[in-house]
Amino acid sequence: MLGFFLRRAGLVVPTFLGITLLVFSLIHLIPGNAVEALSGERGMDPARYARLMNEFGLDQPLYQQYLQYLWKIMQGDLGRSIITHEPVLGEFLSLFPATLELSCCAMLLALILGLPAGVLAALKRNTLLDYSVMGVSLTGYSMPIFWWALLLILLFSVTLGWTPVSGRIDILFDLPPITGLMLIDSLLSGESGAFKSALSHLILPTIALGTIPLAVIARMTRSAMLEVLREDYVRTARAKGLSRLRVIGIHALRNALIPVITVIGLQVGTLLAGAILTETIFSWPGVGKWLVEAIHRRDYPVVQGGILLTASIVILVNLGVDILYGIINPRIRRSS
Amino acid sequence: MNAPHPAEKSEPPHPLLELWRYFCMNRGALAGLGIVCLLLFLAAFAETIAPHAAAEQYRDAILLPPAWQEGGSSRFILGTDPVGRDILSRLIYGTRLSLLIGIVSVSLSLGIGTVLGLLAGYFRGVTEIAIMRLMDVMLALPSLLLAVAVVAILGPGLINVMYAIGIVLLPHYARLTRAAVIGEMSKDYVLASRLAGAGPLRLMFDCVLPNCTAPLIVQATLGFSAAILDAAALGFLGLGAQPPTPEWGAMLASALEFIQSAWWVVTFPGLVILLSVLAFNLLGDGLRDALDPKLKL
Numbered sequence: 187m188l189g190f191f192l193r194r195a196g197l198v199v200p201t202f203l204g205i206t207l208l209v210f211s212l213i214h215l216i217p218g219n220a221v222e223a224l225s226g227e228r229g230m231d232p233a234r235y236a237r238l239m240n241e242f243g244l245d246q247p248l249y250q251q252y253l254q255y256l257w258k259i260m261q262g263d264l265g266r267s268i269i270t271h272e273p274v275l276g277e278f279l280s281l282f283p284a285t286l287e288l289s290c291c292a293m294l295l296a297l298i299l300g301l302p303a304g305v306l307a308a309l310k311r312n313t314l315l316d317y318s319v320m321g322v323s324l325t326g327y328s329m330p331i332f333w334w335a336l337l338l339i340l341l342f343s344v345t346l347g348w349t350p351v352s353g354r355i356d357i358l359f360d361l362p363p364i365t366g367l368m369l370i371d372s373l374l375s376g377e378s379g380a381f382k383s384a385l386s387h388l389i390l391p392t393i394a395l396g397t398i399p400l401a402v403i404a405r406m407t408r409s410a411m412l413e414v415l416r417e418d419y420v421r422t423a424r425a426k427g428l429s430r431l432r433v434i435g436i437h438a439l440r441n442a443l444i445p446v447i448t449v450i451g452l453q454v455g456t457l458l459a460g461a462i463l464t465e466t467i468f469s470w471p472g473v474g475k476w477l478v479e480a481i482h483r484r485d486y487p488v489v490q491g492g493i494l495l496t497a498s499i500v501i502l503v504n505l506g507v508d509i510l511y512g513i514i515n516p517r518i519r520r521s522s
Numbered sequence: 523m524n525a526p527h528p529a530e531k532s533e534p535p536h537p538l539l540e541l542w543r544y545f546c547m548n549r550g551a552l553a554g555l556g557i558v559c560l561l562l563f564l565a566a567f568a569e570t571i572a573p574h575a576a577a578e579q580y581r582d583a584i585l586l587p588p589a590w591q592e593g594g595s596s597r598f599i600l601g602t603d604p605v606g607r608d609i610l611s612r613l614i615y616g617t618r619l620s621l622l623i624g625i626v627s628v629s630l631s632l633g634i635g636t637v638l639g640l641l642a643g644y645f646r647g648v649t650e651i652a653i654m655r656l657m658d659v660m661l662a663l664p665s666l667l668l669a670v671a672v673v674a675i676l677g678p679g680l681i682n683v684m685y686a687i688g689i690v691l692l693p694h695y696a697r698l699t700r701a702a703v704i705g706e707m708s709k710d711y712v713l714a715s716r717l718a719g720a721g722p723l724r725l726m727f728d729c730v731l732p733n734c735t736a737p738l739i740v741q742a743t744l745g746f747s748a749a750i751l752d753a754a755a756l757g758f759l760g761l762g763a764q765p766p767t768p769e770w771g772a773m774l775a776s777a778l779e780f781i782q783s784a785w786w787v788v789t790f791p792g793l794v795i796l797l798s799v800l801a802f803n804l805l806g807d808g809l810r811d812a813l814d815p816k817l818k819l
Contacts, residue, residue, distance in 0.1 A: 200655055201655070201658055201659055201662055204655060204656065204658070204659030205659055205662060205663070207659075208659060208660075208663075209671075212671060212674070212675055215675045216675055324550075324800065324803060324804070324807075325796070325800060327803065328747065328751075328796060328799040328800040328803050329796060329799075330751055330754055330755065330758075330771075330792055330795045330796060330799070332754075332755060332758045332771075332774065332792075333774060333788075333791070333792025333793075333795060333796070334792075336774070336778075336781060336788050336792065337788075337789070337792070339781065340781060340785060340788065340789075344781065344782050455662075455663075455664035455665075455667075456664060458664050458667065459664030459665060459666035459667050460666075462666060462667065462670065462759070463666070463755055463758070463759070466759060477667075477670070478670070478759055478761075481670060481673070481674045481761065482760065489671070489674050493663070493667060493671050496663075496664070496667055497662055497663050497667070500662055500663070500664060501662050504662075
């Protein structure tokens, strides 16, 4: 088991190095150079130019710059934002809980609705129910989520007035950030109505962000379930006279979940990418919105650091899924 | 026994005809094909079909609702936007951009990805490791994030969006081609042509590649939907096509502030994006089932 764990973890290292190289190249592929791109039409005075070149380390040979960059990353130094002059890592860590909260809720929604929908569609194969589940999920899969988010706002916020349009909590509440997760902070604060407000702010972004994972999970669960239901051991279980619920719930579903877990891992990337759009629309103060703003402001250290950190999270989650997969399915562990 | 035309009866149907027959069994795929044909038609004859020019502003008709709503005018069937441009016409001209983005970025990624996959699958060893590791790195980044990163380097704009999406889609083709090439390389016909003296280029492109096309065709179709979706997302974020280009995502972005007063400026561009993406997804799924049932995920 330990060997399996180490082998999988070892595979992450070259990927991570590749990403640092990619992110490092980012700043060097900018036409001209990053400092010139910052200086705008009028240019800047030579002293400031030299200082900035030195600050970015652009006045040294490339390989040295890269090694220095790597060395700094190892120490947790991702540079400072050009605009706010705050350390990039600090900014990321203060914004990440908002993205984490939203992503977890979206994934939870996708699982709660997607798994049963997929199982039901598989059990009622080729019925109206199956066709509707698959039709809806294909539509969800093809949905431009930025538009979907706007439609949700249009219906629930503008027309019905049920939910707020943007933000994480009503501005009346000034909660001290304890965990950074608004749902938990609002409960801890003990202020009446705070939790309700946080929850109502979370609903629409969660639906918007959860739609694509929901569609993918429903589709995947259905096809995995169909595959498993054809297996001999399911027939055996039925022949033994076990109840239908037991056969489906224990014998079939458990095995059908194995490929579904891989898909869930892959959806983490979709969630983080989707957060860029969802957070921008709902003014959700998370990592995605921060990244888009940084690109518009040409705040290159933030763009670099944000992409590196997001990619690292995706890699780590996939590593976790790989390992989980090995724990659930011993065949994988032995064969690799 | 007198069988009159045994040769005629046993002749298998033409592969394309067989493909078409399988394809027709899938109603969703046919619907997808229909919509794609309609999009192509609209893009080709936009000048003739669109009632107005894409950029023409009617100062007397600002934010007019669709024709069927009260206050609407039959001159502007889907209404007008905040500066008095006909939404229907802009959507029709937008098909051109979306299909163009699809064609350019899919060709780019298909071309480069296939060659990289061929090289990796043919030469194996260090070449394979180098290429596939690079592809793994690119796949580790969520597609929209990678596209955003590329646009951050190159700067916003329609052309750069095509490059960005081309780069984002590339690893999928490389992986598919590599897997197919490795499968084919062990077959006898490759050995035979190698013995007959075929060089590496001929082996790669003339012998092996034609036998690896089925998954690539499917992926290319699905690539269109990804390209349209990502281009619209970038346009929406202000990182793609810039106004006044009638790009669907950019149209949505410029209508944001009118969401409360004019539902139509927001609704129609998104609906068109959804329909086009859905059509290409249906078409791709149908092609996959028709080309090779085993390819089903």
